[in-house]
Amino acid sequence: MKKLILCLSVLMSTFVSAQTELPNMTLKNLDGKDIKLQDISAGDKLVVVSLWATWCVPCKNELDAINDVYSDWQKNTGVTLYAITTDDARTVNRVKPMVNGKGWEYEILYDTNNDLKRALGAATIPLTLIVKNNKILYRHSGYTPGAEDELFAKLQEFSK
Amino acid sequence: MKIKLALWFLVVAVSASVVAQDFGNFNGGFESNSQWLRPDEGMNFVEPDDPFRSNNYFTLNYNYGKFSAGVQFESYLPQPLLGYSPDLDGNKIATYYLNYKDTMLDITAGYFYDQFGSGLILRTWEDRQLGINNSLRGARVKFTPTNYLDITGLFGEQRVGFELSEGVVGGIDANLSLDEWISSEDLSIRLGGSYVARYQDNLANQNIPTTVNAFSGRADITYKNVFASFEAIHKDEDALVNESVITNNDEIYRGSALLLNIGYAQSGFGINAALRRLENFAFYSDRFAEGNQYNQQIINYVPTLTKQHDYMLSNIYVYNAQPRLILQPIQQQSGEMGTQMDAFYSFKKESFLGGKYGTKIDFNFSYWSGLEAEYDVANNAYKSEFIGKGDRYFREVSLEIRKRWTENLSGIYLFSDLIIDKGITDGSPLGFYDIKAQVAVAEHTYKLGGGRSVRLELQHLWTQQDKKNWAAALVEYNFSPRLGIYAGNSWNYGNDVKDIHYYNFGGSYTKGNARLALNYGRQRGGLLCVGGVCRFVPENTGFSANLAVNF
Numbered sequence: 001m002k003k004l005i006l007c008l009s010v011l012m013s014t015f016v017s018a019q020t021e022l023p024n025m026t027l028k029n030l031d032g033k034d035i036k037l038q039d040i041s042a043g044d045k046l047v048v049v050s051l052w053a054t055w056c057v058p059c060k061n062e063l064d065a066i067n068d069v070y071s072d073w074q075k076n077t078g079v080t081l082y083a084i085t086t087d088d089a090r091t092v093n094r095v096k097p098m099v100n101g102k103g104w105e106y107e108i109l110y111d112t113n114n115d116l117k118r119a120l121g122a123a124t125i126p127l128t129l130i131v132k133n134n135k136i137l138y139r140h141s142g143y144t145p146g147a148e149d150e151l152f153a154k155l156q157e158f159s160k
Numbered sequence: 161m162k163i164k165l166a167l168w169f170l171v172v173a174v175s176a177s178v179v180a181q182d183f184g185n186f187n188g189g190f191e192s193n194s195q196w197l198r199p200d201e202g203m204n205f206v207e208p209d210d211p212f213r214s215n216n217y218f219t220l221n222y223n224y225g226k227f228s229a230g231v232q233f234e235s236y237l238p239q240p241l242l243g244y245s246p247d248l249d250g251n252k253i254a255t256y257y258l259n260y261k262d263t264m265l266d267i268t269a270g271y272f273y274d275q276f277g278s279g280l281i282l283r284t285w286e287d288r289q290l291g292i293n294n295s296l297r298g299a300r301v302k303f304t305p306t307n308y309l310d311i312t313g314l315f316g317e318q319r320v321g322f323e324l325s326e327g328v329v330g331g332i333d334a335n336l337s338l339d340e341w342i343s344s345e346d347l348s349i350r351l352g353g354s355y356v357a358r359y360q361d362n363l364a365n366q367n368i369p370t371t372v373n374a375f376s377g378r379a380d381i382t383y384k385n386v387f388a389s390f391e392a393i394h395k396d397e398d399a400l401v402n403e404s405v406i407t408n409n410d411e412i413y414r415g416s417a418l419l420l421n422i423g424y425a426q427s428g429f430g431i432n433a434a435l436r437r438l439e440n441f442a443f444y445s446d447r448f449a450e451g452n453q454y455n456q457q458i459i460n461y462v463p464t465l466t467k468q469h470d471y472m473l474s475n476i477y478v479y480n481a482q483p484r485l486i487l488q489p490i491q492q493q494s495g496e497m498g499t500q501m502d503a504f505y506s507f508k509k510e511s512f513l514g515g516k517y518g519t520k521i522d523f524n525f526s527y528w529s530g531l532e533a534e535y536d537v538a539n540n541a542y543k544s545e546f547i548g549k550g551d552r553y554f555r556e557v558s559l560e561i562r563k564r565w566t567e568n569l570s571g572i573y574l575f576s577d578l579i580i581d582k583g584i585t586d587g588s589p590l591g592f593y594d595i596k597a598q599v600a601v602a603e604h605t606y607k608l609g610g611g612r613s614v615r616l617e618l619q620h621l622w623t624q625q626d627k628k629n630w631a632a633a634l635v636e637y638n639f640s641p642r643l644g645i646y647a648g649n650s651w652n653y654g655n656d657v658k659d660i661h662y663y664n665f666g667g668s669y670t671k672g673n674a675r676l677a678l679n680y681g682r683q684r685g686g687l688l689c690v691g692g693v694c695r696f697v698p699e700n701t702g703f704s705a706n707l708a709v710n711f
Contacts, residue, residue, distance in 0.1 A: 020185070024223070024261065032337070032348055032382070034307065055468035057572070061605075064520075064562070088285070089278040090463030093421045094502050096387060097430020101504025102520055113275040113285060121189030121219060123288070123708035124675065139710075140641065142670050145570075145605050145613035147641035 021134050022049070023119040027084065027109040030096060035109055037116075040082060041131040046159050048081040048151070050106075051117055051127040054094045055087075059126040060102075062143035066151075067104055073152060077159035084109045086117045086125060130154055184224030189710040191288065192216045195241055200701035203660065203682060210239045211702070215248070217288065231256040234322075243697045244291040245454035247321025254322060255295055266302040271295040274314060276333040276354040279461035280417050281376040281393050281443075284318070292455050294445075295319050296329060308337040318445035318457055325445035325457055327360035350380040358459065360447060367410035372398045374443065385426050393417040395443065400485060401450040408487050408540040415440035415485070415495075417462075430504045434465055439495035439531060439544060440485035451484060465500045467524040467558055469576075472632050472650050473621040474599045476686065477580045479528055479554040482590070487542060491589040492535040494544050496553065498528035517564035528554040530590065551591040553581045568608075574601040582626070585686070597623035611640040617648075628655040643669050650684060673710040679703070 022037045029035050041047040052059035063083055066073070073079050083106040085095050092112055099108055111117055120127065122141070128151065130138035138154050140147070194214030199207040214237050221230035235251040236244075257270030273295050275283040286293040298316020315330035331354060338349040354376040362368040378391035397412035416439050423432035441462065444450050449457040464481045482496040503523040507514035532548025558576035565571065576599045583590035603617045614637050621630040634648030645667035653659045664681030685699030 020187075032339075032350065032380075055470065057470045068517075088463070089275070089280070089283070089461055090465065091468065092278075093389075093423060093432050093434055097423050097425045097432045097502060098504050098522075099430070100425035100427055101430035101506060101522075103428055103506050113273060113279075113283070115273065118273070118286065119221070121187070121191075121708075121710040123189075123191050123706075139672055140670065141675050141708075142641075142668070144611075144638040144641050144644060145607045145615075146609070146611045146638075150611060150641050 020136055022129075022131055022136065023116065025116055025119065027111055027116065029110075030099070030108050035107075038134050040080075040107075041134055044133060046077055046079045046155065047131045048079055048155070049129040049131055050081060050083050051086055051111070051120070051122055051125045052083055053085060053087045053125060054091050054098050056125050058143040061145070062126050062128070062148065063104060063106070064102065065145070065148045067102070067106075069148070069152070070105055073155065077152075077155045079155050079159070081106045082109055083107070084111050084116060086111050086114050088112055088114065130158055132158060184222060184227075186220065186222050187711060188218070188220040188230075189708065190216075190218050191709075192707045193241060193288070193704070194706075195700075195702050195704040197242070197700055197702040200682065203699060203701060205699060205701050208242075213237075213239050213241050215241050215244065215288065215291075217254075226262050227258070227260055229256075229258045240291070242700055245321060245456055247323070247454075247456065248291065249321065252322045254293070255297075255319065264304055266300075266304070268300045269298075271297045271319065272300045272314070272316075274300060274312065275461070276312075276331065276356070277352055277376055277378050277391055278389075278419060280391060280419060281354050281374055281460055282329075282331050282333075282356045283459075283461035285461070290455060293319055294456070294458055297324060298328075308340045310335050318459070320446070320449075320457055325449075327358045327445040327447070329356065329358050329445055329459055331356040346384045348380075348382040352376075352378045352380075356443075356459065358443070358445060360445075365406075365410065367412070368399045368406070368447075369397060369412065372396050372443075386422075386424050388422045389420075391417075391419045393441075395441065398447065400440075400487065401447050402486065402488070403451070404448045406447075411540040413440050413485055415442075417441050417483075428506045428508070431502065433499060433501045435499045436465060437495070437497040437531075437546075438462065438481070438483040441483035441495060442485075465498070466526040466528070466554065466556060467500075467502075467576075469574075471574065471599075471601045471603075471617065471619055472634070472648070472684075473619040473630050474574065474576060474601065476621060476630065476684070477578055477585060477595060477597055479526075479556075479580060480584055482528075482530065482553060482584075485542075487535060487537050487540060489537055492533075492537065492542070493590055494531045494533045494535075494542055496528055497531055497547075497550065498526065498554075500524070500526040515563065515565070520562040522560040522562075524556070524558045524560075526554065526556050527552075551581070552579070552594075553584055553590060555579045569604065569606050571605075572601075572603040575599070585626070593625075595623060595625040597621055597625075611638070613638045619650075627652055627657075629653055642671050643667070648681075675706075675708045677706040679705075 025037050026034045126143050128140045129136050197211045216235040218233040232255045234254040236248045240248040255271035259268045273284045284295045296316030300314035302312045304310040312333045317324040333354040335352040356374045359371050362370045374395040376393040380389040395415035397414045399406045399412050400408050418437045420435045442450050443459045445457045445459050462481050462483050464479050466479045469475050485494045505521050507519040509518040529552045530550035531544045532550045533542050533544035535542045556578040560574045562572050579596050581590050582593040599621045601619045605615045607613045617634040619632040630652050632650040636646040638644040647665040650662040662682040662684045666679030668677035680703045682701045
């Protein structure tokens with residue numbers, strides 16, 4: 001018990017500095033090309049990173065909802081959404097047909113052994129980040145209908 | 161001593177984080193999952209010895225240029241949650257690592273996670289909900305000399321609770337992309353191969369091998385909209401173990417795995433079919449751990465290739481992959497063989513079936529059976545056919561439709577028809593008794609504006625076997641994207657024993673880097689499956705809390 005309290009108090013003090021950068025990792029996209037995470041938001045590019053999986057209903061709900069307004073978002077804020085799938089060997093083969101079947105226009109990356117999910121400390125998915133110049137500006141876990149409106153407001157704020 | 165080291169590390173982390181810029185940066189997370197079990201007469205659930213239990217994880221990582229290091233401290237106070245391995249006992253440093261990474265070399269010393277190919281030959285991973293962390297402690301070097309070739313070499317002992325496994329695992333993996341030499345933009349070919357070996361003392365028993373080798377070859381081909389991948393694995397002879405004892409008179413048997421996946425995808429339509437055959441394909445870092453109920457010490461990843469369901473009732477009858485060879489008088493099985501097919505289609509907006517906003521459908525079919533084989537238990541032998549008709553273990557057909565009706569109202573409708581061997585659900589011998597069931601789910605979500613929404617799930621399961629029918633409902637109200645509450649109930653009725661209501665209610669709050677979820681209710685006993693790996697959760701009643709914070 002004492003140790004738990006110690007853990008918690010150390011935790012409180014570490015609020016001073018939050019995780020600010022994307023980890024240094026290279027993931028493959030749908031075509032099998034290597035994409036370096038440190039490069040995707042370099043040069044003032046506004047990027048949304050969303051961790052999802054083919055079996056996660058709220059993740060699919062979020063990406064379906066954003067898909068309906070994605071072209072507006074791109075015109076308005078110049079954002080690019082990287083939907084990074086944490087599907088492992090069990091369900092990874094469903095990714096390509098599902099993404100195409102749903103008509104999503106996002107950049108899809110594979111995090112098959114969950115290295116990125118582990119490095120970001122994501123206990124649950126969906127996890128949504130706004131990243132610019134490799135700095136994490138916004139982080140939100142979970143999705144409820146209408147949450148994409150708040151995400152869009154943040155994007156407009158950060159695109160300036 | 162180890163605890164003092166961790167504390168010192170933490171103090172350094174706290175003080176250094178203030179001047180993060182010049183000294184690299186710290187990040188990490190804290191996760192705590194706890195439960196307080198309460199007695200429940202309606203369910204004959206008695207409060208166990210330690211009614212309060214928690215699993216706590218504290219991870220700290222430090223990055224400085226090309227170097228990084230990390231430590232994970234775990235604390236199971238006073239005992240791990242119900243259903244977790246009793247090896248997880250106490251408060252200790254669970255894993256640590258030191259890593260150097262540049263464009264060509266990636267070197268790790270300490271505990272590491274990796275996957276060769278699809279993971280069928282080797283995969284080390286962590287899943288806290290399942291209580292799995294089979295990382296290897298040793299060293300790993302990944303060499304990427306060009307953008308079309310990478311080679312990985314590793315060795316280590318596997319983590320077991322806070323200790324290490326009896327066996328030592330070593331492996332080499334290579335992946336080569338032939339795209340460099342293919343002029344066509346439409347074609348892509350990637351080849352791979354792995355070698356994994358487990359060395360374990362045979363305790364002077366000359367019949368049992370000390371080293372068991374496994375070899376894998378694989379190919380991934382993509383041509384325009386078609387993609388295919390193939391993997392074949394051979395595993396050397398090893399003895400069979402059941403409940404920590406070598407069985408079948410020290411006889412040794414080889415194993416194999418074959419996995420084929422083919423798919424086609426174009427805008428608006430995608431289809432995928434997977435076929436897999438496993439024979440005597442259990443691979444543990446300690447042979448005596450074979451078949452343990454906590455999924456500990458498994459070297460590879462053998463997921464269940466069936467549709468992963470998200471609803472309470474569709475998770476009652478779930479299939480669990482059967483890779484083992486068992487030659488016992490009361491139970492004989494040698495592996496499994498089967499297929500899974502998925503098809504996705506979007507009806508366009510404004511089309512007849514699409515409606516104003518479009519409609520998406522998701523069709524799934526899966527079929528799994530044992531191998532067709534003749535078993536000669538008395539002589540510790542068996543003969544299997546490559547392709548044949550073995551005992552059917554599982555068959556499911558399901559259709560899921562997602563439709564948005566208005567700007568604010570959307571629905572998801574699922575229907576599934578399944579047949580499952582009763583032995584899969586309760587661990588009894590396979591091939592005797594089938595359970596046939598149908599599940600229907602209708603979920604509606606209504607946006608109320610201002611970030612508020614309400615969601616309602618109605619579910620029903622029909623079966624004339626086992627515990628008979630179930631009816632369930634769940635309602636969730638979200639005050640904002642940050643705060644939500646829910647209440648749900650699964651009602652089992654019509655059976656010979658007793659009607660039971662498994663009620664649950666709770667809520668969650670999430671803001672920035674933190675998330676807190678609270679729940680009170682009855683947990684149905686049975687298989688909890690995450691990512692195709694299942695663990696048995698005993699029936700229980702109580703409060704639970706989940707806290708996750710990142711920094």
